[in-house]
Amino acid sequence: MSFTAEIWKENSALFETIRTMPFNQELADGTLSQERFRHYMIQDAHYLVAFGRALAVAAGKADNSDEVAQFSEAARTAIIVERSLHADFMEQFNVSPATFSATPLSPTTHHYCNYLVATSWSASYPVALAALLPCFWIYAEIGRDILARAAKNNPYDAWIATYAGEEFHAAVRGVIQTVDRVASVASAETRRDMHAAYTHAAKLEWMFWDAAYRLEQWAV
Numbered sequence: 386m387s388f389t390a391e392i393w394k395e396n397s398a399l400f401e402t403i404r405t406m407p408f409n410q411e412l413a414d415g416t417l418s419q420e421r422f423r424h425y426m427i428q429d430a431h432y433l434v435a436f437g438r439a440l441a442v443a444a445g446k447a448d449n450s451d452e453v454a455q456f457s458e459a460a461r462t463a464i465i466v467e468r469s470l471h472a473d474f475m476e477q478f479n480v481s482p483a484t485f486s487a488t489p490l491s492p493t494t495h496h497y498c499n500y501l502v503a504t505s506w507s508a509s510y511p512v513a514l515a516a517l518l519p520c521f522w523i524y525a526e527i528g529r530d531i532l533a534r535a536a537k538n539n540p541y542d543a544w545i546a547t548y549a550g551e552e553f554h555a556a557v558r559g560v561i562q563t564v565d566r567v568a569s570v571a572s573a574e575t576r577r578d579m580h581a582a583y584t585h586a587a588k589l590e591w592m593f594w595d596a597a598y599r600l601e602q603w604a605v
């Protein structure tokens with residue numbers, strides 16, 4: 386079994402919890418409130434900056450030129466392509482640039498962003514990649530799962546199409562392949578750290594959707 390297949394299997398219960406959580410169920414049904422989706426979009430636009438930054442740091446740590454290009458391109462896509470999806474939704478939901486910049490990162494977004502940026506800087510290349518993998522793989526699987534059961538004329542069709550789309554999936558397959566390559570030459574200790582980093586980030590993916598569903602704010 387490949388390293389990533391092993392990781393997926395180990396985290397399958399967590400994936401099922403994510404797949405069936407209220408945010409994703411209602412997103413698929415098209416019944417998710419605009420308020421919740423708006424909260425998610427604003428937080429996600431903040432998140433993508435940190436995600437892009439972490440990918441750029443990982444690109445700088447890569448030990449071969451193909452992977453420098455792979456993760457530089459992924460950083461560019463996160464900032465330019467994914468954020469343009471957010472810009473369209475922001476316009477649709479009347480979130481002005483001023484409202485966006487005046488909205489702080491929620492506690493969960495703050496934590497997730499800091500985890501990715503800190504890990505990309507301070508951990509080894511293999512562990513940094515394992516922490517970034519759920520951001521690709523879970524979104525790809527959730528995108529396809531939601532597409533398969535989405536209500537017709539779903540107001541969130543553009544979101545579903547992005548993460549279920551072939552362009553995103555091709556990039557995800559590339560990241561999975563790289564993680565397998567890196568794991569195949571890593572020590573047992575590094576592979577153990579990679580498992581832990583993947584699971585931690587996968588839990589943060591759950592928290593991110595849950596926080597949006599709860600319209601999470603700072604208590605003080």
Ligand SMILES: Cc1ncc(CN)c(N)n1
Pocket residue numbers: 429432433467519520521524590593
């Ligand atoms: C929180 C989160 N995780 C992952 C993705 C997909 N890049 C995203 N847009 N937002």
